[in-house]
Each structure stands twice: as C-alpha cells, then as structure tokens.
Amino acid sequence: MKDLRLKAIYNQTQVFLDELMVPANDRAYLFGDAVYEVLRVYHTKPFLLAEHMARLARSLDAMEIKGVSDIRADILSSIALNEIEEGMVYVQISRGNAPRNHSFYNQALTPNILISAKPFLTHPTLKEAECGITVITHEDFRWGRCDIKTVNLLANCLAQSKAHSLGADDAIFIRDGHVTEGSSSNVFLVKDGTIKTPPLSRHILPGIRRQFLINAFCAEGNPVIEQPIHEEELFLADEVFITSTIKEAISVTMIDNKPVGSGERTIATLARKLIVDRAQL
Amino acid sequence: MKDLRLKAIYNQTQVFLDELMVPANDRAYLFGDAVYEVLRVYHTKPFLLAEHMARLARSLDAMEIKGVSDIRADILSSIALNEIEEGMVYVQISRGNAPRNHSFYNQALTPNILISAKPFLTHPTLKEAECGITVITHEDFRWGRCDIKTVNLLANCLAQSKAHSLGADDAIFIRDGHVTEGSSSNVFLVKDGTIKTPPLSRHILPGIRRQFLINAFCAEGNPVIEQPIHEEELFLADEVFITSTIKEAISVTMIDNKPVGSGERTIATLARKLIVDRAQL
Numbered sequence: 001m002k003d004l005r006l007k008a009i010y011n012q013t014q015v016f017l018d019e020l021m022v023p024a025n026d027r028a029y030l031f032g033d034a035v036y037e038v039l040r041v042y043h044t045k046p047f048l049l050a051e052h053m054a055r056l057a058r059s060l061d062a063m064e065i066k067g068v069s070d071i072r073a074d075i076l077s078s079i080a081l082n083e084i085e086e087g088m089v090y091v092q093i094s095r096g097n098a099p100r101n102h103s104f105y106n107q108a109l110t111p112n113i114l115i116s117a118k119p120f121l122t123h124p125t126l127k128e129a130e131c132g133i134t135v136i137t138h139e140d141f142r143w144g145r146c147d148i149k150t151v152n153l154l155a156n157c158l159a160q161s162k163a164h165s166l167g168a169d170d171a172i173f174i175r176d177g178h179v180t181e182g183s184s185s186n187v188f189l190v191k192d193g194t195i196k197t198p199p200l201s202r203h204i205l206p207g208i209r210r211q212f213l214i215n216a217f218c219a220e221g222n223p224v225i226e227q228p229i230h231e232e233e234l235f236l237a238d239e240v241f242i243t244s245t246i247k248e249a250i251s252v253t254m255i256d257n258k259p260v261g262s263g264e265r266t267i268a269t270l271a272r273k274l275i276v277d278r279a280q281l
Numbered sequence: 282m283k284d285l286r287l288k289a290i291y292n293q294t295q296v297f298l299d300e301l302m303v304p305a306n307d308r309a310y311l312f313g314d315a316v317y318e319v320l321r322v323y324h325t326k327p328f329l330l331a332e333h334m335a336r337l338a339r340s341l342d343a344m345e346i347k348g349v350s351d352i353r354a355d356i357l358s359s360i361a362l363n364e365i366e367e368g369m370v371y372v373q374i375s376r377g378n379a380p381r382n383h384s385f386y387n388q389a390l391t392p393n394i395l396i397s398a399k400p401f402l403t404h405p406t407l408k409e410a411e412c413g414i415t416v417i418t419h420e421d422f423r424w425g426r427c428d429i430k431t432v433n434l435l436a437n438c439l440a441q442s443k444a445h446s447l448g449a450d451d452a453i454f455i456r457d458g459h460v461t462e463g464s465s466s467n468v469f470l471v472k473d474g475t476i477k478t479p480p481l482s483r484h485i486l487p488g489i490r491r492q493f494l495i496n497a498f499c500a501e502g503n504p505v506i507e508q509p510i511h512e513e514e515l516f517l518a519d520e521v522f523i524t525s526t527i528k529e530a531i532s533v534t535m536i537d538n539k540p541v542g543s544g545e546r547t548i549a550t551l552a553r554k555l556i557v558d559r560a561q562l
Contacts, residue, residue, distance in 0.1 A: 010305075021302035022310060024291075024395060029303060030373070031434040032313025063435075064442070090381065092311070100371065102438045102465055105445035114305060141483075143436050144422030152433040153312040154344075155424050157383045161345070164386035184383055202422075 007081040008116035009074045014081065017116050026112055028094035031102070032152040035059035039089040040245045041079055041117070042279040046089060049075070051208045055149065056091065062148045064104070065095050068111050078117040087119040088246060092151065125247050129272060132253035132265070133169035133242075137231065138162065140173035140180045140203065147202050156183045170242070172234070172255070175203055179229040185242035186210040188249075189229060190267045192238070199226040209243040209275060216274040237261055241268035248275045288362040289397035290355045295362065298397050307393055309375035312383070313433040316340035320370040321526045322360055322398070323560040327370060330356070332489045336430065337372065343429045345385070346376050349392050359398040368400040369527060373432065406528050410553060413534035413546070414450035414523075418512065419443065421454035421461045421484065428483050437464045451523070453515070453536070456484055460510040466523035467491040469530075470510060471548045473519070480507040490524040490556060497555040518542055522549035529556045 006017040027033035037056045039046045046052070053072065060068055075089055096109030123129075142155040159171040160183040172187055173180045179187050179198055186207040188197045195217055200206055214224045234240055238261040240252040249271035252260055287298040308314035318337045320327045327333070334353065341349055356370055377390030404410075423436040440452040441464040453468055454461045460468050460479055467488040469478045476498055481487055495505045515521055519542040521533040530552035533541055 008305075017305070020305040022305050024289075024298070024301040024303050026310065027438075028313075029307065029310045030432060031438050032309075032432055033435055033438060063439075102434065102441040103445050104438060105442040139425070141425030143424040143433075144420070145436070150435055151311060151313055152424075152435045153383065154314055154431055154433045155426070157308075157312050157314055157385060158344075160383040161386040164384050 006116060006118050007078070008114060009078050009081075010114050011112060012074065020114075022112065022114075023097045025097045025099060026094050027096060027098060027104070027109075028092065028112070028151060030100050032150065033063075033104070034092050034094035034151045035063055035065065035149055036090065036092040036151055037149065038245050039075065039091070040279070041084050041087045041089060044079060044085055046075055046079065047279045048208050048212065051211070055206065055208065056093070059149045060093065062145070063095070063150065065093060065111055068093055068113065071113060071115065074113070074115050078115045082117045082119060084117055084119045086123070087117060089115065089117045091115050125250060128169070128247065128250045132251035134167075134254040135170045135172050135182070135252050136163045136166055136168045137174050137234070137256055138171040138183075140175035142173070142203075145202055146181070146205055147200065149205060159183045168254075172242075172252075174231050177231050179231060179234060180204055182242045182244070185244040185247055187229070188213070188224070188241050188243065188271070189233060189237040190239035191233070191236065193222075195222060195224045195267060196227055196229055197224055198229050207243060209245060209248065212275065212278070213243060213249070213271050216278070217271075220270075220274075234260075238264050239267050241271060243271065248272050287397060287399050288359070289395060290359050290362075291395050292393060293355065301395075303393065303395075304378045306378045306380060307375050308377060308379060308385070308390075309373065309393070309432060311381050313431065314344075314385070315373050315375035315432045316344055316346065316430055317371065317373040317432055318430065319526050320356065320372070321560070322365050322368045322370060325360060325366055327356055327360065328560045329489050329493065332492070336487065336489065337374070340430045341374065343426070344376070344431065346374060346392055349374055349394065352394060352396065355394070355396050359396045363398045363400060365398055365400045367404070368398060370396065370398045372396050406531060409450070409528065409531045413532035415448075415535040416451045416453050416463070416533050417444050417447055417449045418455050418515070418537055419452040419464075421456035423454070423484075426483055427462070427486055428481065430486060440464045449535075453523075453533075455512045458512050460512060460515060461485055463523045463525070466525040466528055468510070469494070469505070469522050469524065469552070470514060470518040471520035472514070472517065474503075476503060476505045476548060477508055477510055477514075478505055479510050488524060490526060490529065493559070494524060494530070494552050494555065497559070498552075501551075501555075515541075519545050520548050522552060524552065529553050
C-alpha cells in the first residue's frame with residue numbers, strides 16, 4: 001500500500017506535513033498575517049499556474065510582504081513528492097517571525113513559505129457536481145479587503161459552519177443588499193440566458209475560475225455581464241452556480257430553503273465542462 | 282545577570298517562548314481562528330483579572346470555541362515563572378488542530394492555550410504618557426465583529442504600519458464618518474468638560490480600561506457620555522485620548538497633522554491617574 005503521509009515543503013525543506021511545527025511567533029499565528037493560494041492539480045500538472053502566481057504576487061504586494069522568490073519549482077516538487085495525479089496544492093506565505101507587535105513597519109522580516117499538496121483519491125466534488133448544493137444567504141461581515149487572499153478567514157469559517165449547522169452546504173454573502181461571494185467561491189447567476197456575476201471590487205476575490213469562465217463564455221459567444229447582483233435576483237434566477245479552484249463550477253439548487261428556478265442546470269454544466277475540458281489539454 | 286529568556290505555558294506545559302513551536306495545522310495559523318487577551322501586571326498581580334476572564338469567556342462563546350477550562354492558575358504561574366514585578370501577560374486560545382477546512386461544525390477539536398508573560402524593564406509608555414502621541418485617521422476596514430477579541434488582526438496591523446510609515450504613532454479608525462477605535466485602543470474625547478466615547482457595538486471592542494474609566498469618571502461626578510462621535514468632532518475637541526491595557530490612557534496631540542484643541546490634557550491625565558491609582562491598591 002502506498003505511503004499516504006503527506007509531504008510538504010517548508011522554507012525549502014522537505015517535511016512530513018503531520019509533523020510540521022512552526023514558530024509561535026510567526027505572524028500568521030499571532031495576527032493571521034499571511035496570504036495563500038490553492039491550486040488544482042489535473043494529471044500531475046497545476047492548472048492555471050501562471051494565473052495563481054500572478055494573484056499571489058498581487059496579494060504579497062498589497063500586504064507589503066517582501067523577499068519572496070519564485071516558488072514554482074517547489075510547487076512542482078510538492079506534486080512530485082506526493083506522487084499526485086489528481087489533487088491540490090496549498091501555498092501559504094506569512095510575513096515572518098517577530099515578537100508580537102501589530103506594526104511591521106521598517107521590520108526586515110523573512111517570510112515563511114509553506115507548500116503542501118494532497119492527492120484526491122476520489123473526485124472531491126463529484127457528488128456536488130451531480131446533485132448541486134444548498135446554500136444560505138449570510139450577511140457579509142468580512143473585512144474591507146476581500147480582494148486580497150489572506151488567511152484572515154474567520155468570517156468565512158463562521159459563515160460556512162453556520163450553513164452546515166443549518167443543514168446547508170455553504171453560504172452566499174450579502175453586503176448592503178447585494179451578492180458578493182460564497183464562503184470560498186465566486187457566484188454566478190443566469191436569467192433569461194444572460195450570465196451575470198458581481199464586478200470586481202474590494203469585497204470580491206478575483207477568482208481564477210471566475211476570470212477563466214468570463215473569458216471562456218465570451219469565446220462561446222455568451223459574454224458574462226459583470227454587474228452588481230441584488231439579493232432578490234438570486235430568487236428570480238433560472239440558475240445560480242458557484243465557482244472555485246476545487247469546486248470548479250457547481251449548481252446551487254436551494255437558497256434559504258427556496259428552490260432555484262425550475263432546476264435548470266444548462267449553463268452551470270457548461271461552465272464545469274469548459275473548465276474541465278481545458279484542464280485536460 | 283538575570284536570565285531574560287521568557288517562559289510560557291503552552292497547553293499546561295512550561296516552555297521557553299523563543300523555542301515554542303506549534304502545529305502547522307493549528308487553525309490559528311491557517312485561519313486566524315483564535316481569541317486572545319492582554320493583561321497588565323502591576324506589582325506582580327494581573328490587574329482586573331476577573332474582567333479580562335469575563336471578556337475571554339465571551340469571545341470563546343461568540344466563536345463557539347468549547348472545552349476551555351479555567352486558566353487563572355496558569356496566568357499566575359506565567360507571572361511567577363518570569364518573576365514579573367511590572368509587565369504583561371498574553372493569552373491566546375485557538376480552536377485547535379485540524380486538516381484545513383473552513384467549517385468547524387461538528388468537529389470535536391481541542392483548543393490550544395498559549396500563555397506568555399514578559400516583564401517591563403522600563404515603563405512601556407512613559408514617554409507617550411508624558412508627550413502624548415500623534416495619530417492619523419484611517420478608514421475602518423475591519424470585519425463586522427470587532428467586539429470579539431480575535432487574532433484576525435490584519436486590518437489593525439496594516440493601519441498601524443501605515444501610521445508609522447507616515448511618521449505618526451497610531452491610527453484612529455473611522456467607519457461611515459464616525460470614530461470607532463484606535464488600532465489597538467478605545468477612543469475618548471473631551472469637549473467643554475463633557476467626556477464622550479462611542480457606544481458599544483459590533484464595531485467596537487468592549488475595552489476593559491474603557492469600562493473601568495466609564496465607571497471611575499461616573500464615581501468622580503463626571504459621567505462619560507456613550508454616544509456616536511462624528512469624525513469632525515475629533516478636530517473640534519478640547520482633548521482626545523486613547524485607552525488600552527498597556528497604554529492605560531494617553532493624550533492624542535495631533536490628528537492628521539492638526540493639533541488637538543489647545544494642548545489641554547487635564548482629563549487624559551486624570552484618566553491615567555484613575556487607572557494607575559486603582560492598580561496600586
């Protein structure tokens with residue numbers, strides 16, 4: 001039987017993930033002062049690697065975390081080390097270790113880089129892709145820079161846990177009456193054949209699958225309209241679906257216990273196919 | 282010479298703080314999923330311990346972190362271990378270790394409890410108390426549950442670092458045109474003899490010094506008015522001061538490069554005296 005202990009790369013050193021210890025004065029531990037990326041591996045290759053690296057660079061820049069060199073080789077190593085055919089890679093980069101002090105101004109810290117990978121022994125979201133998911137709406141009480149992919153994720157954790165406690169699969173955030181995101185996904189809806197998603201802002205993560213689908217639907221001749229979506233539109237939509245690196249594209253069948261449209265899933269299914277087909281290339 | 286290596290208590294075990302390593306799958310590290318408290322030690326005793334413990338219990342409850350027993354004995358041990366006459370105690374309680382997954386619903390996790398303490402070899406804020414501090418105003422872009430004392434503190438870190446980069450000492454957050462807090466303090470102002478501070482809400486931490494002063498000023502016959510404070514009131518005030526466990530009470534002399542009032546500091550000085558006098562009892 002294959003050794004299933006996951007191996008990670010921490011500051012360029014190979015470690016077993018379940019043994020990995022990090023300093024208690026890492027600012028990720030004390031302040032959630034870190035950024036991250038999740039990549040999907042199809043057929044041993046990280047999908048849309050360049051796009052994920054560009055977003056990571058943007059997060060590091062926005063957080064003023066300096067001194068991070070190219071980690072592509074380590075990402076590929078983490079996939080090879082764990083002999084991953086289908087799976088994912090998690091990258092977390094913290095600002096570094098320092099005595100606890102909110103301010104990082106003029107501190108020359110060395111970022112800590114964790115890269116872990118795990119194989120999917122079965123498809124992670126096949127059931128969800130087939131059956132769709134149910135969601136609750138939830139006040140978007142996250143901070144004002146959700147466009148930066150940081151580990152300050154408590155609001156996301158609380159909302160997703162709340163959804164689970166209510167028997168739903170996930171939560172869709174509503175800010176000032178408008179849809180922002182899922183708890184770890186972007187949101188699309190379809191009404192009378194038109195596909196819509198909220199425009200980028202400080203309240204929305206620039207999802208890699210979101211942008212991929214905007215491009216792909218445009219090439220299909222059905223451009224996605226990036227426009228604010230009022231909460232009520234969710235309940236009038238023909239289709240609602242969420243997208244993320246791991247979820248790809250998944251239909252939402254119920255929102256706050258109300259069925260979405262008449263159960264149509266044409267566009268969500270196409271969205272998923274567009275992602276998966278491209279990933280197979 | 283005295284051994285200055287700080288000792289901490291991690292999950293009831295004594296460790297050197299500079300050697301302490303924590304599991305990389307601690308949710309504090311992955312999500313900032315932890316709450317904390319900072320206590321001030323005067324003459325070997327933690328000041329307002331009961332109040333800090335009550336707030337900690339409230340944070341744990343709000344975050345649904347369960348299974349934390351009474352940590353008072355460990356707090357006292359951390360003070361004794363480090364032979365602290367004057368100093369501080371830092372308590373951080375994370376939800377526990379688990380494979381990375383936003384939701385914590387129905388997971389039986391064991392919280393990790395870190396208690397560290399350090400002595401103040403000189404008074405930590407004597408200069409600030411004597412000279413006052415300068416601040417910038419900053420958009421309050423923190424999340425919607427600032428009343429819970431969690432380590433999701435990136436917005437606070439960014440604002441304080443921004444202040445330092447501009448040559449100021451700290452930042453005061455403004456939300457929808459109104460004062461909420463400092464980057465790690467509560468805010469008071471004085472106008473024509475009346476002391477005001479913003480009322481408690483989800484945007485404001487129920488500061489222990491804040492409540493202490495509300496009670497103490499009331500006993501002095503000068504009750505604090507808890508009322509929303511418009512940003513402009515800062516610039517019309519006779520005095521502005523901030524309060525926190527470590528800062529006690531400190532005058533703000535400049536806001537966005539404009540001097541506060543005519544430099545009067547009567548009430549701020551009294552506030553500090555009320556705290557320090559009570560701490561000496």
